[in-house]
Amino acid sequence: MKKALKTMGIVLGVVLAIAIVLVLVFPGAYHYYNIKKTFTKINLTSSPYPYTDVAVPEDWVELTANGITMKIPTDMYLKETSFDAQIYIDGTDAPTHTKTAFIMDEFEWDEFSLYNENDPENKYTKEEYIEFFESVGLKYPESYLEMYQGFYDLSMEDFNIHSFKDATAFATIALMKEILVSDSFYEIYETEIDGCTAFIQMYKAEEDARIKNKCVVEIYPEGSPEISYGVIIGANDEDIFRQMIASVHLAQED
Numbered sequence: 001m002k003k004a005l006k007t008m009g010i011v012l013g014v015v016l017a018i019a020i021v022l023v024l025v026f027p028g029a030y031h032y033y034n035i036k037k038t039f040t041k042i043n044l045t046s047s048p049y050p051y052t053d054v055a056v057p058e059d060w061v062e063l064t065a066n067g068i069t070m071k072i073p074t075d076m077y078l079k080e081t082s083f084d085a086q087i088y089i090d091g092t093d094a095p096t097h098t099k100t101a102f103i104m105d106e107f108e109w110d111e112f113s114l115y116n117e118n119d120p121e122n123k124y125t126k127e128e129y130i131e132f133f134e135s136v137g138l139k140y141p142e143s144y145l146e147m148y149q150g151f152y153d154l155s156m157e158d159f160n161i162h163s164f165k166d167a168t169a170f171a172t173i174a175l176m177k178e179i180l181v182s183d184s185f186y187e188i189y190e191t192e193i194d195g196c197t198a199f200i201q202m203y204k205a206e207e208d209a210r211i212k213n214k215c216v217v218e219i220y221p222e223g224s225p226e227i228s229y230g231v232i233i234g235a236n237d238e239d240i241f242r243q244m245i246a247s248v249h250l251a252q253e254d
Helices: 002-025 029-038 126-135 144-151 164-180 238-246
Strands: 046-048 061-065 068-072 077-082 085-089 099-103 185-193 196-203 213-220 227-235
Touching: 029 164, 061 085, 061 099, 068 099, 068 227, 068 238, 099 238, 126 164, 144 164, 144 196, 185 213, 213 238, 227 238
Parallel strands: 046 185
Antiparallel strands: 061 068, 077 085, 085 099, 099 227, 185 196, 196 213, 213 227
16 A cells, blocks of 8 residues: 555656646646637738739729729629628529629728727736737737738747747737637738738638638728728639739729
Protein backbone atom coordinates (compact mmCIF):
# COMPACT_ATOMS: atom_id res chain seq x y z
CA MET A 1 0.00 0.00 0.00
CA LYS A 2 2.77 2.41 0.97
CA LYS A 3 4.62 1.54 -2.23
CA ALA A 4 1.50 2.27 -4.32
CA LEU A 5 1.00 5.62 -2.57
CA LYS A 6 4.65 6.46 -3.09
CA THR A 7 4.41 5.61 -6.80
CA MET A 8 1.25 7.71 -7.12
CA GLY A 9 2.98 10.60 -5.40
CA ILE A 10 5.89 10.39 -7.81
CA VAL A 11 3.54 10.32 -10.79
CA LEU A 12 1.58 13.29 -9.50
CA GLY A 13 4.82 15.13 -8.84
CA VAL A 14 6.00 14.52 -12.39
CA VAL A 15 2.65 15.64 -13.82
CA LEU A 16 2.72 18.77 -11.67
CA ALA A 17 6.29 19.52 -12.71
CA ILE A 18 5.37 19.14 -16.39
CA ALA A 19 2.35 21.39 -15.90
CA ILE A 20 4.50 24.05 -14.25
CA VAL A 21 7.05 23.88 -17.07
CA LEU A 22 4.26 24.18 -19.67
CA VAL A 23 2.78 27.20 -17.90
CA LEU A 24 6.20 28.84 -17.70
CA VAL A 25 7.20 28.06 -21.30
CA PHE A 26 3.74 28.37 -22.90
CA PRO A 27 1.75 30.80 -20.71
CA GLY A 28 -0.62 31.56 -23.60
CA ALA A 29 -1.62 27.92 -24.12
CA TYR A 30 -5.08 28.30 -22.57
CA HIS A 31 -6.01 31.19 -24.88
CA TYR A 32 -4.51 29.33 -27.85
CA TYR A 33 -6.62 26.21 -27.47
CA ASN A 34 -9.73 28.14 -26.48
CA ILE A 35 -9.52 30.32 -29.61
CA LYS A 36 -8.81 27.33 -31.86
CA LYS A 37 -11.77 25.46 -30.39
CA THR A 38 -14.43 28.18 -30.22
CA PHE A 39 -13.62 30.92 -32.78
CA THR A 40 -14.65 29.95 -36.31
CA LYS A 41 -13.43 33.05 -38.19
CA ILE A 42 -9.98 33.64 -36.70
CA ASN A 43 -8.19 32.36 -39.82
CA LEU A 44 -10.51 34.11 -42.28
CA THR A 45 -8.05 36.54 -43.85
CA SER A 46 -7.98 38.59 -47.04
CA SER A 47 -5.84 37.99 -50.11
CA PRO A 48 -5.39 39.91 -53.39
CA TYR A 49 -8.25 39.43 -55.84
CA PRO A 50 -6.88 37.20 -58.64
CA TYR A 51 -9.32 38.10 -61.46
CA THR A 52 -8.54 41.77 -62.07
CA ASP A 53 -8.00 41.37 -65.83
CA VAL A 54 -11.42 39.92 -66.72
CA ALA A 55 -13.01 41.58 -69.77
CA VAL A 56 -16.66 42.64 -69.57
CA PRO A 57 -18.85 41.96 -72.66
CA GLU A 58 -19.47 45.18 -74.59
CA ASP A 59 -23.15 44.44 -75.21
CA TRP A 60 -24.05 44.25 -71.52
CA VAL A 61 -26.39 46.84 -70.06
CA GLU A 62 -24.87 49.59 -67.87
CA LEU A 63 -26.62 50.55 -64.63
CA THR A 64 -26.00 53.43 -62.26
CA ALA A 65 -27.59 53.57 -58.81
CA ASN A 66 -26.67 54.45 -55.23
CA GLY A 67 -23.10 55.43 -56.04
CA ILE A 68 -22.38 52.29 -58.09
CA THR A 69 -22.02 51.80 -61.85
CA MET A 70 -21.94 48.25 -63.19
CA LYS A 71 -22.95 46.14 -66.17
CA ILE A 72 -25.33 43.17 -66.31
CA PRO A 73 -26.24 40.62 -69.01
CA THR A 74 -29.01 41.66 -71.39
CA ASP A 75 -31.47 39.06 -70.05
CA MET A 76 -31.54 40.65 -66.57
CA TYR A 77 -34.15 43.22 -65.58
CA LEU A 78 -35.19 45.37 -62.63
CA LYS A 79 -37.38 43.20 -60.40
CA GLU A 80 -38.00 45.69 -57.62
CA THR A 81 -36.75 48.70 -55.70
CA SER A 82 -36.70 48.24 -51.95
CA PHE A 83 -35.62 50.99 -49.53
CA ASP A 84 -33.67 52.65 -52.38
CA ALA A 85 -31.88 49.38 -53.19
CA GLN A 86 -32.32 48.02 -56.73
CA ILE A 87 -32.67 44.30 -57.37
CA TYR A 88 -31.98 42.87 -60.83
CA ILE A 89 -32.61 39.25 -61.79
CA ASP A 90 -33.09 37.00 -64.78
CA GLY A 91 -35.82 34.42 -65.34
CA THR A 92 -39.56 34.73 -64.93
CA ASP A 93 -39.97 33.10 -61.52
CA ALA A 94 -37.85 32.01 -58.55
CA PRO A 95 -36.83 28.52 -59.78
CA THR A 96 -35.45 29.95 -63.04
CA HIS A 97 -33.22 32.65 -61.53
CA THR A 98 -29.52 32.07 -62.30
CA LYS A 99 -28.19 35.63 -61.90
CA THR A 100 -28.80 38.50 -59.51
CA ALA A 101 -27.47 41.97 -58.77
CA PHE A 102 -28.58 43.81 -55.62
CA ILE A 103 -27.27 47.38 -55.66
CA MET A 104 -27.49 48.42 -52.03
CA ASP A 105 -28.29 51.88 -50.80
CA GLU A 106 -25.31 54.04 -49.93
CA PHE A 107 -24.29 53.05 -46.42
CA GLU A 108 -23.28 55.76 -43.97
CA TRP A 109 -21.60 54.38 -40.88
CA ASP A 110 -22.10 55.81 -37.43
CA GLU A 111 -19.17 57.82 -36.12
CA PHE A 112 -16.46 55.24 -35.60
CA SER A 113 -15.29 54.46 -32.09
CA LEU A 114 -13.98 51.03 -31.24
CA TYR A 115 -13.66 52.10 -27.62
CA ASN A 116 -16.59 53.59 -25.73
CA GLU A 117 -15.50 55.07 -22.41
CA ASN A 118 -19.11 55.03 -21.17
CA ASP A 119 -19.60 51.31 -21.76
CA PRO A 120 -19.81 49.65 -18.31
CA GLU A 121 -18.65 46.34 -19.80
CA ASN A 122 -15.26 47.74 -20.81
CA LYS A 123 -12.50 45.77 -19.14
CA TYR A 124 -9.68 47.87 -20.52
CA THR A 125 -8.77 51.49 -21.22
CA LYS A 126 -8.33 52.86 -24.73
CA GLU A 127 -4.57 52.95 -24.16
CA GLU A 128 -4.64 49.23 -23.35
CA TYR A 129 -6.62 48.51 -26.52
CA ILE A 130 -4.01 50.43 -28.52
CA GLU A 131 -1.30 48.28 -26.92
CA PHE A 132 -3.31 45.13 -27.70
CA PHE A 133 -3.46 45.96 -31.41
CA GLU A 134 0.20 46.91 -31.52
CA SER A 135 1.19 43.66 -29.79
CA VAL A 136 -0.24 41.63 -32.69
CA GLY A 137 1.27 43.91 -35.33
CA LEU A 138 -1.87 45.91 -36.11
CA LYS A 139 -2.59 49.64 -36.07
CA TYR A 140 -5.37 50.69 -33.71
CA PRO A 141 -8.24 51.40 -36.14
CA GLU A 142 -9.63 54.90 -36.55
CA SER A 143 -12.31 53.92 -39.09
CA TYR A 144 -14.45 50.93 -40.08
CA LEU A 145 -12.22 50.36 -43.10
CA GLU A 146 -9.11 50.15 -40.90
CA MET A 147 -10.96 47.88 -38.49
CA TYR A 148 -11.92 45.36 -41.18
CA GLN A 149 -8.48 45.54 -42.78
CA GLY A 150 -7.04 44.65 -39.37
CA PHE A 151 -9.51 41.82 -38.77
CA TYR A 152 -8.87 40.43 -42.27
CA ASP A 153 -5.12 40.49 -41.57
CA LEU A 154 -5.31 38.69 -38.21
CA SER A 155 -4.82 34.91 -37.94
CA MET A 156 -3.41 32.34 -35.55
CA GLU A 157 0.00 32.91 -37.14
CA ASP A 158 0.09 36.16 -35.14
CA PHE A 159 -0.48 34.38 -31.82
CA ASN A 160 2.38 34.48 -29.29
CA ILE A 161 1.98 31.44 -27.05
CA HIS A 162 5.05 32.42 -25.02
CA SER A 163 3.50 35.59 -23.58
CA PHE A 164 0.34 35.60 -21.47
CA LYS A 165 -0.04 39.35 -22.00
CA ASP A 166 0.20 39.06 -25.79
CA ALA A 167 -2.10 36.02 -25.75
CA THR A 168 -4.71 37.97 -23.78
CA ALA A 169 -4.43 40.87 -26.23
CA PHE A 170 -4.85 38.51 -29.18
CA ALA A 171 -7.87 36.80 -27.58
CA THR A 172 -9.53 40.20 -27.02
CA ILE A 173 -9.14 41.24 -30.67
CA ALA A 174 -10.08 37.75 -31.89
CA LEU A 175 -13.36 38.04 -29.99
CA MET A 176 -14.08 41.38 -31.70
CA LYS A 177 -13.41 39.75 -35.06
CA GLU A 178 -15.66 36.80 -34.25
CA ILE A 179 -18.53 39.15 -33.38
CA LEU A 180 -18.16 41.77 -36.13
CA VAL A 181 -17.23 39.66 -39.20
CA SER A 182 -20.21 38.05 -40.94
CA ASP A 183 -20.81 34.30 -40.56
CA SER A 184 -21.83 34.21 -44.22
CA PHE A 185 -18.35 34.83 -45.69
CA TYR A 186 -15.92 32.02 -46.48
CA GLU A 187 -13.32 33.92 -48.51
CA ILE A 188 -12.24 37.57 -48.52
CA TYR A 189 -10.38 39.46 -51.23
CA GLU A 190 -9.01 42.99 -50.95
CA THR A 191 -8.53 44.98 -54.12
CA GLU A 192 -8.70 48.49 -55.57
CA ILE A 193 -11.62 49.86 -57.57
CA ASP A 194 -11.11 53.31 -59.06
CA GLY A 195 -8.21 53.91 -56.67
CA CYS A 196 -10.31 53.06 -53.60
CA THR A 197 -10.03 50.11 -51.24
CA ALA A 198 -12.65 47.44 -51.87
CA PHE A 199 -13.50 44.06 -50.39
CA ILE A 200 -14.94 41.18 -52.40
CA GLN A 201 -16.52 38.96 -49.77
CA MET A 202 -17.58 35.51 -50.95
CA TYR A 203 -20.81 34.04 -49.59
CA LYS A 204 -21.27 30.47 -48.44
CA ALA A 205 -23.93 28.85 -50.65
CA GLU A 206 -26.54 26.61 -49.06
CA GLU A 207 -26.83 23.11 -50.53
CA ASP A 208 -30.27 23.90 -51.97
CA ALA A 209 -29.36 27.44 -53.12
CA ARG A 210 -30.43 28.26 -56.68
CA ILE A 211 -27.40 30.51 -57.22
CA LYS A 212 -24.11 28.91 -56.17
CA ASN A 213 -21.66 31.81 -56.62
CA LYS A 214 -22.45 34.94 -54.60
CA CYS A 215 -20.44 37.80 -53.12
CA VAL A 216 -20.64 41.30 -51.68
CA VAL A 217 -18.48 43.93 -53.40
CA GLU A 218 -17.97 46.79 -50.94
CA ILE A 219 -16.09 49.99 -51.85
CA TYR A 220 -14.76 52.57 -49.37
CA PRO A 221 -14.29 55.92 -51.17
CA GLU A 222 -10.98 57.67 -50.57
CA GLY A 223 -11.33 60.41 -47.97
CA SER A 224 -14.82 59.32 -46.85
CA PRO A 225 -14.25 56.55 -44.28
CA GLU A 226 -17.78 56.90 -42.95
CA ILE A 227 -19.36 55.90 -46.30
CA SER A 228 -19.33 52.65 -48.26
CA TYR A 229 -21.03 51.51 -51.45
CA GLY A 230 -21.96 47.92 -52.12
CA VAL A 231 -23.56 45.44 -54.46
CA ILE A 232 -24.45 41.79 -53.95
CA ILE A 233 -23.68 39.77 -57.08
CA GLY A 234 -24.70 36.19 -57.84
CA ALA A 235 -24.45 33.89 -60.84
CA ASN A 236 -24.23 30.16 -61.43
CA ASP A 237 -21.87 30.57 -64.37
CA GLU A 238 -18.42 31.42 -62.96
CA ASP A 239 -17.36 33.41 -66.03
CA ILE A 240 -20.47 35.60 -65.86
CA PHE A 241 -20.00 35.93 -62.10
CA ARG A 242 -16.45 37.25 -62.52
CA GLN A 243 -17.46 39.53 -65.41
CA MET A 244 -20.19 41.12 -63.29
CA ILE A 245 -17.68 41.70 -60.47
CA ALA A 246 -15.18 43.20 -62.95
CA SER A 247 -17.83 45.64 -64.19
CA VAL A 248 -18.32 47.32 -60.79
CA HIS A 249 -17.09 50.91 -60.43
CA LEU A 250 -17.88 54.01 -58.44
CA ALA A 251 -20.43 56.16 -60.21
CA GLN A 252 -18.99 59.38 -61.61
CA GLU A 253 -20.32 62.52 -59.96
CA ASP A 254 -22.12 64.96 -62.27
